[in-house]
Amino acid sequence: PALNVNVINNYAKELITDHDSNFVAFIFEQEKAGKTYPTEAQMAQAIKAVRAEKITPYVDNVKQEPLLDEKKLPKAGKIVGVKENNTLGYKELTLSNGARVILKKTNFKDNEVLFQAISKGGKSLYGKADYDNLQLFDGVLGYSGLGDFSHQDLQKALSGKQASVNCAMSNFYQMLSGSCVPKDIETMMQLLYLNFTAISKDEDSYKAMMSQLELALKNKDLSPESVFSDSLTNTIYGHEARYAPMSLNTLKGVNYDRILQIWKERY
Template identity: 30%
Template sequence: KIVGRRSIDEIDAQELILSNGVKVIFKNNSLDKDRIVVSGFRKGGLYALDSTRYVSGIFSGSVIPLSGAGEFSRDALSYFLSGKDVSCRFLVEKHRSGVIATSKIDQMETMFQLLFLRWTQPKVDMDLLRQVMDKSIEKYRTIRKTDADLFNMELRNILRTPDYTDREISDTIIENEVKAEWLLPAYNHCFGAAEGYTFIITSDNSLQDIEPFIETYLGGLPTGESCMEYVHKGGKIPVEPVVFSRKAGDSPKAVVSLIFQQDSIDGNIMDLNLKNDVAKGILRMKLLAVLREKMGMVYSVGVSVGATQHPSALCRETISFSCLPDNVQALVDSTFLVIGNMCDDPDSFSGELEDVKTNLIKDWKITKQRSSFWTTQIRNTLYNNIPDWKHITDYEARVKNITSEDVADHIRKCFLKTPVVKAVLLPKDDKE
């Protein structure tokens, strides 16, 4: 039953609390013409599994959703759904699990029935499991890793202390750690008792018409407590500068990556991501102007940023470019000179700041026209425990209020006060 409801006026949505511990957020979306989209998620996923069950969890996420459900075999279920505009996918990811289902309005009960069946009566097709295992083993045994592949694998281990979540899934690991009897328990750990799940429903239909299906099928999911605390808490990152260089590249050029990482997030992650987006755009423009236009030593420069709170806080910024081996150090020095100048003189990039702001607002307006906009924004807000909805409702104002000094402070923290991992992939035939 629905035991609680409230309006979320900021985004014109409705929140329902069900008696089995499930939360439902309904948002009317005129872009979903004659359709309904149901997206459910909960923290946990593979990182909430014991290390001995981790690999079985990986295989459960690929085998069980394709094994049919209840009395239906995989083929029988496909036959039953043929000709129907109904889909339902279950996902087991590293730090969360979830489901995405969609259908036409006149077929939504079939969609809810399919979700309920696959949730409450999963099964393992043993023939399919063996096929997936054999294919994975064959892929491991036949793939040929280049020296560049080995370089990148070693670099990943430098960026974060390696553990069981980072291992290459070898033939031995597959044979020893994938247990058929462990797949359903691992899967049910991610699904099973539905407490703590949030379902976001978007449709151009009314909530009143959908409520009976919410109560029957989402409200009918199993009750019971679930433990979704992370067993894997994330590896440690370097606290001192690192230089990692190998002669392993097949290209005559060197590939340079300057990587910066922080293990804390000040404020909420939405504010951080906005600062990252602004800083990324400005920094790339400045680096292109110097490294390509002025020095003529690179064709392009890549700047990437990312941040997560799961399973623990981690921010990572990367500046990358390709160049002649002899030019590596000069370009690295110039990169840090550009960063230092930006921090010392925020007014020097005021023009670039305005261009980046204009582009971000333009992209935001385009993104809002996508049918998936509200599902994504609501999920990210709730999943990251953001206390309000201002990052959505006040987005344009937030962008416009960012100053050059804000950007300079952010760049100083991320790029100057953070130890750098300097990774250089040199050509195999390069002479020292």
């Protein structure tokens, strides 16, 4: 509790004063033919420029509104059928929308609730024009917003809660999976509902994700391990484009709007 932000800031000022030059500045770069690297003078100028900036304190704005507006929720469904399986120790519910729910209580952990929802379909329903979109489908949805919350706002809103839900799609199935502690099961169910109905476009998070991938893929061919892994994948799948390893060309073929359209079709 004694280590608040002011204590840390004051200690940092003692270590490095505004005009101190008694420190080492270094960068990590890959060695590559034709690549240029910052000179000592350029690095010194960069440090000088940063010191001259007027940097305002970060303000963490957290949205106070609930994840769901209960006034806009659809009419609740009903349980229309119940079956007990005493042999395997589970209960099967049939809902009014046709969904089957399998409930099984375990003693593996006292403080954990897990779920997985699966339906037939998957990537196999889409052709070559969507191969790049399908390859990044899970990742792009994971960086998207939910309802009125951006991806970043959602992470802040869930601070202190232990509940998560993720979309994923395999060749023949689309899935939702999640986990929570018992006290946060309502939050998990709200996230589940939003993943079915209200994944929203978050351009800032999408651009950040694509920039990270671009940086990682730019020098991928300089890694012998990556080259070997990609060659092995291409050989195993007979150079089938659907299973091609991710590359910079993959990123060029991705369309955010199309990924959201596929999500609406599958979920």
